[in-house]
Every structure is written in C-alpha cells, then in structure tokens.
Amino acid sequence: MLxxxxxKYINNFxxxxxxIWILTLVTFINRAGTMVLPFLxxxxxxxxxxxxxxxxxxxxxxxCGSMLxxxxxxxxxxxxxxxxxxxxxxxxSGLMFFGLQHITSYIGLLVAIFLIMxxxxxxxxAMFVSLAAYAKPENRTRALTLVRLAINLGFxxxxxxxxxxxxxxxxxxxxxxxxxxxxxxxxxxxxxxxxKEKSKYLNKENPGDILTASVFKDIPFWIFLIxxxxxxxxxxxxxxxxxxxxxxxxxxxxxxxxxxxxFNGLLIFFMEMPLVTYIEKRKINHVKLVTLGCFIMAICMYxxxxxxxxxxxxxMMFCMTFGEMLAFPFANSFAMSRAPKGHEGxxxxxxxxxxxxAHILSxxxxxxxxxxxxxxxxxxxxxxxxxxxxxxxYLVYYLLQKETRTIKN
Numbered sequence: 001m002l003x004x005x006x007x008k009y010i011n012n013f014x015x016x017x018x019x020i021w022i023l024t025l026v027t028f029i030n031r032a033g034t035m036v037l038p039f040l041x042x043x044x045x046x047x048x049x050x051x052x053x054x055x056x057x058x059x060x061x062x063x064c065g066s067m068l069x070x071x072x073x074x075x076x077x078x079x080x081x082x083x084x085x086x087x088x089x090x091x092x093s094g095l096m097f098f099g100l101q102h103i104t105s106y107i108g109l110l111v112a113i114f115l116i117m118x119x120x121x122x123x124x125x126a127m128f129v130s131l132a133a134y135a136k137p138e139n140r141t142r143a144l145t146l147v148r149l150a151i152n153l154g155f156x157x158x159x160x161x162x163x164x165x166x167x168x169x170x171x172x173x174x175x176x177x178x179x180x181x182x183x184x185x186x187x188x189x190x191x192x193x194x195x196k197e198k199s200k201y202l203n204k205e206n207p208g209d210i211l212t213a214s215v216f217k218d219i220p221f222w223i224f225l226i227x228x229x230x231x232x233x234x235x236x237x238x239x240x241x242x243x244x245x246x247x248x249x250x251x252x253x254x255x256x257x258x259x260x261x262x263f264n265g266l267l268i269f270f271m272e273m274p275l276v277t278y279i280e281k282r283k284i285n286h287v288k289l290v291t292l293g294c295f296i297m298a299i300c301m302y303x304x305x306x307x308x309x310x311x312x313x314x315x316m317m318f319c320m321t322f323g324e325m326l327a328f329p330f331a332n333s334f335a336m337s338r339a340p341k342g343h344e345g346x347x348x349x350x351x352x353x354x355x356x357x358a359h360i361l362s363x364x365x366x367x368x369x370x371x372x373x374x375x376x377x378x379x380x381x382x383x384x385x386x387x388x389x390x391x392x393x394y395l396v397y398y399l400l401q402k403e404t405r406t407i408k409n
C-alpha cells in the first residue's frame with residue numbers, strides 16, 4: 001500500500017519541461033537561503049532594540065519597496081522580457097544583502113530595506129510570466145504549485161536552520177547566507193535556461209480579451225484582489241506578529257518558532273501537489289477555492305484567542321496550511337488566466353502588488369493593534385477581516401457567473 005501511495009504521489013510530478021524543473025531548483029535554493037524574513041521583526045526588536053512602532057514602519061518600507069518592485073518587474077517583463085528581469089533582480093539583491101548587515105540605524109534601515117525590496121521583488125512577476133513561457137497551458141497551475149512547493153520546502157529548511165544560526169553565530173550570518181543563495185540561484189538559472197521568444201508564450205484568448213483591453217477596467221479582477229490582499233494580511237502575521245507572540249506568550253525559542261514554520265513547509269511539500277492535482281481533475285472553480293481558503297485562514301486567527309495552551313499554535317498552523325494551499329496557487333492561476341494577450345506581466349505585477357500591500361498593512365496594523373490593545377484584539381481583528389475577504393470572494397464568483405452568461409449571449 002505504501003508503494004502504491006508513493007507512486008501515486010510521484011505521478012503528480014509528471015509532464016513538466018526541463019526549464020520548469022530548473023526554475024523549481026533555483027527557487028528552492030533561493031528560498032532555503034532566505035532566512036532573514038521569518039526573523040526580521042525579532043532582529044529589529046530584540047537585537048537592535050527598536051520599538052513596536054519602529055519595527056512596524058520598517059516593515060512598511062519593506063512592503064512599499066516590494067510594491068514598487070512588483071510593478072516595475074511586471075512592466076519590464078512586458079517590455080524587455082522576464083529573463084533579463086529575473087537575472088538582474090536576484091543577482092543585484094543578493095549583493096545588496098551582503099551590505100545590509102552593516103546598517104543598524106533606524107533611518108538607514110528604512111531606506112536600505114526599501115531599496116533591496118524594490119530590486120528583489122522585480123523577480124516575482126517575471127517568474128510568474130516565465131511559468132507561462134516554459135509550462136504547457138494545461139500544466140500551468142501544477143507548474144505554479146511545483147514552484148510553490150520548492151518555496152515552501154525551502155522555508156521548511158530555512159527557518160529551523162536560521163534559528164540555529166542565530167543561537168550560535170548571531171543574526172549577521174543570515175544576511176551572508178541570504179545574499180549568497182540569491183547569487184548562486186540566478187547563476188544556475190542563467191547557465192541552464194535559455195531565453196524564450198515572447199511571441200511563443202502569449203496566452204490564448206481569455207475573458208479579458210473580450211471584455212476589456214485594460215486591467216484597470218476589469219472590475220471582477222480588482223474585487224478578487226481585495227480577497228487576495230486580505231489573505232495576504234492574515235498570512236503575513238506568521239512572519240511579523242506571531243514570532244513575537246511565540247516568545248512573549250509561550251516563551252518559545254527562535255528554534256521552536258522555526259520548527260512551527262518548518263511544519264507548515266513540510267505539510268505543503270507532501271500535500272499541496274496531490275491536492276491541486278485532485279482539484280484540477282475535477283475542474284472546481286478557482287475563485288470558490290480561494291474564497292474557502294480565506295475563510296479557513298480567518299478561523300485560524302480566531303483559534304489564537306485560546307492563549308493558555310501552546311498546542312493551539314500547532315493546530316492553528318495545520319489549519320492555516322490548508323487555507324494557504326487553497327488560497328494561493330489558485331489565486332495565481334486565476335490572475336494569469338484573466339490576462340489578455342500581451343498584458344501578462346502587467347496583470348501579474350498588480351496581482352503580486354496586492355501581496356506587497358498586504359505585507360505593509362499586515363505588519364503595521366498588527367504591530368499597532370498589539371501596542372495599543374494587545375495580542376487578543378489583533379487576532380479578533382484579523383479573523384473578522386478574513387470573513388470579510390471571504391465575502392468579497394463570493395461576490396467575485398457571482399460576477400464571473402454573470403460575465404459568463406454575457407459572453408454566451
């Protein structure tokens with residue numbers, strides 16, 4: 001039985017091109033080395049001694065840089081191609097991480113983290129467009145899931161290892177590893193993957209081709225982005241307020257915080273691809289899945305109101321992972337499928353910007369909630385916000401059904 005289950009699992013990974021596998025490897029190397037993010041708020045608060053409000057503003061600069069980088073990455077991907085954008089982004093941001101460890105002033109970090117994220121997050125929309133270039137249309141959701149699997153496998157290894165590095169040699173070791181892995185990852189990509197002509201991977205006709213020539217007139221897409229924004233706000237609590245909560249409420253070490261994030265990554269590694277394959281075969285509506293994912297994430301925030309039992313953190317992480325597996329891969333797939341010909345980069349830029357904005361709002365709102373009203377209020381606020389996000393998701397589903405009837409008529 002175990003042998004049969006193993007081969008069923010392996011079958012989920014068939015049908016991908018060589019370039020998709022190399023992109024997956026590159027993503028894994030990059031994300032395994034990205035140990036700074038899960039511990040950034042702890043580094044700023046505990047190592048550099050900044051206040052909650054200052055930490056919140058630095059994370060805002062992180063998100064603002066991410067938003068600008070996402071927009072630039074999408075625009076440039078449409079103009080000069082995703083390949084050049086990806087190489088420039090990872091190589092330059094990797095070198096910049098080497099210098100970040102030497103900046104310890106509040107203003108210096110506001111500026112430095114903003115600039116690094118402008119460069120680093122040009123990579124994301126370019127990477128999404130690369131999936132359209134190197135994956136067959138029928139495999140694009142699974143290809144995205146494979147790349148997400150690499151991201152989460154990297155996160156599974158990274159935080160636990162990062163916690164050990166902090167405990168033994170301090171936070172500065174994280175910056176060296178992060179920079180080195182960015183450079184290593186993009187050198188492998190440049191060596192093994194050749195640029196593809198843009199004319200060979202443009203999408204076939206999508207609803208956006210028929211209904212609108214501009215992303216700014218695509219009303220269902222913009223409402224959908226509100227749901228994505230809210231799922232992002234909730235998800236980023238895992239990296240901003242929750243590490244501090246682990247320490248202050250349950251006295252967890254960095255290593256034990258890393259283990260919780262590792263648990264999240266391992267669940268995704270073993271379960272997301274089979275889940276996506278199962279859903280794709282049954283052709284379940286993607287917007288419905290994102291809406292359900294948002295609802296589950298909202299419930300997870302309410303779980304944190306039970307703050308006397310450490311095991312609730314593990315239950316919450318287990319449920320949050322399922323919400324994440326429904327919300328994120330299918331949100332990406334819907335956004336790409338919505339883009340008209342020649343606008344893939346622009347659509348994916350705005351889509352990734354929604355998560356960058358989520359990072360801004362998640363960090364600042366969460367930190368201010370905690371400083372003014374405490375952790376319990378923050379979890380109640382985030383849970384209620386999640387229920388609103390699920391409501392917006394249902395509205396999008398209704399509008400798409402109406403749109404489908406319009407096209408048929």
